[in-house]
Amino acid sequence: MKFKYVCSDCGREYDSTDILYRCPECSDTSGTDKDEMQKGNLITMLDKEYLVSLKDRKSVTPSDFSPYPIPDITSYPVGNTPLIQPKRLIGETGYTGLLLKNDGANPSGSFKDRASQLVAAQAIHFGENTIALASTGNAGSAMACAGAAYGLDIVLFVPETAPKAKLLQSVLYGAKVIPVKGTYDDAFALSIEYSKIFGGINRNTAFNPMTIEGKKSVSIELYNQLGGKAPDVVYVPVGDGVIYSGVYKGFFDLKEAGLIEKIPKIICAQSEKSNAISRAWSTGELKTIPSASTRADSISVASPANGRMAVRYINESEGWATEVRDEAILAAQLDLAKSAGVFIEPAAAAAWAAFKKDTKENKISKNDSIIILLTGTGFKDLAAVETTVTIPPSIEPTMEAVRKLFNT
Numbered sequence: 001m002k003f004k005y006v007c008s009d010c011g012r013e014y015d016s017t018d019i020l021y022r023c024p025e026c027s028d029t030s031g032t033d034k035d036e037m038q039k040g041n042l043i044t045m046l047d048k049e050y051l052v053s054l055k056d057r058k059s060v061t062p063s064d065f066s067p068y069p070i071p072d073i074t075s076y077p078v079g080n081t082p083l084i085q086p087k088r089l090i091g092e093t094g095y096t097g098l099l100l101k102n103d104g105a106n107p108s109g110s111f112k113d114r115a116s117q118l119v120a121a122q123a124i125h126f127g128e129n130t131i132a133l134a135s136t137g138n139a140g141s142a143m144a145c146a147g148a149a150y151g152l153d154i155v156l157f158v159p160e161t162a163p164k165a166k167l168l169q170s171v172l173y174g175a176k177v178i179p180v181k182g183t184y185d186d187a188f189a190l191s192i193e194y195s196k197i198f199g200g201i202n203r204n205t206a207f208n209p210m211t212i213e214g215k216k217s218v219s220i221e222l223y224n225q226l227g228g229k230a231p232d233v234v235y236v237p238v239g240d241g242v243i244y245s246g247v248y249k250g251f252f253d254l255k256e257a258g259l260i261e262k263i264p265k266i267i268c269a270q271s272e273k274s275n276a277i278s279r280a281w282s283t284g285e286l287k288t289i290p291s292a293s294t295r296a297d298s299i300s301v302a303s304p305a306n307g308r309m310a311v312r313y314i315n316e317s318e319g320w321a322t323e324v325r326d327e328a329i330l331a332a333q334l335d336l337a338k339s340a341g342v343f344i345e346p347a348a349a350a351a352w353a354a355f356k357k358d359t360k361e362n363k364i365s366k367n368d369s370i371i372i373l374l375t376g377t378g379f380k381d382l383a384a385v386e387t388t389v390t391i392p393p394s395i396e397p398t399m400e401a402v403r404k405l406f407n408t
């Protein structure tokens, strides 16, 4: 498919024949203020004429909007995740059009499979067999999963403090996992150096524009699942702002194609303890924050890799940012498990916590079609629930003990 790259900050356009990561003109941050959110992330702009031609099709699929052909979908079946109508939560809240999009049902258990699949497609398109990246969790395990499914070599640099369960998962899939005695930034720099020297593709989030582009498939899926319509509102948990931008891009492409009239309001859900994008949106100052420390580790980001683009899209979608406390995030995780039977990791629960907070402030209408994007399964981080639920003590194997338990 024909497409070009457009810098999200300076607007310069680039040909897509070769692999391009960031804007060669404005992404050089040397000498600039380190507190500034980085510039130069690229938007993958599909050929308008092609997009318009999609309007005449009876139906569209995410593959119709993909810059590279998706190889062998059945061996790595990403997407088509369940759209749950949570009857009990609808009853409790009164929001009749509430739906939960459960992306924890993806092959590696998170939304990140969407980006990893497109980066794998990019590698296969260019005849490359190695993909390097830095990640603290889900992106790494998703890329490792894609590598196992497609037979690609994955080289994963991680800060040695990364959550153990997600690292074990990556090792299990057969990736070359390299713990680094340093921060995520150190791992990020090493992975880029590695790709420069050893070749192959680099999948660092936001750095490779395909990580943003791959994530848009969720919006095309939602359009289909809603019977050829866009929802009114989508809640997205946000750290680096890549998932948020991917969700926006999918609706943007549908609008360019003439398939929808309006991009939904996309709500940026962040932890109060990791609120760089929310803060930049509300103050207009595109700055990083000194540190981030939320229990929702997947959205704990002080210097968001796609902050500028995300802030731009919050405004363009006429959405907003909602910050929630960590206690509300953990309570939201319990709420969804107990009242909808959906077990998600804390980062994903931030979207539900933000929705709950906004309902108290009457920010959305009771009849709106609302999607809560649940980005990762809770089974990857069982330690998070050890603080909110406890396993009851054992009893003797007698009915007497059972009766005592039930006070009968």
Ligand SMILES: Cc1ncc(COP(=O)(O)O)c(C=O)c1O
Binding pocket: 110, 111, 112, 137, 138, 139, 237, 238, 239, 240, 241, 242, 243, 244, 298, 299, 345, 347, 348, 375, 376
């Ligand atoms: C489960 C989950 N939710 C949300 C996010 C946030 O995505 P982004 O960093 O693109 O904002 C991540 C990112 O790692 C994630 O793994």
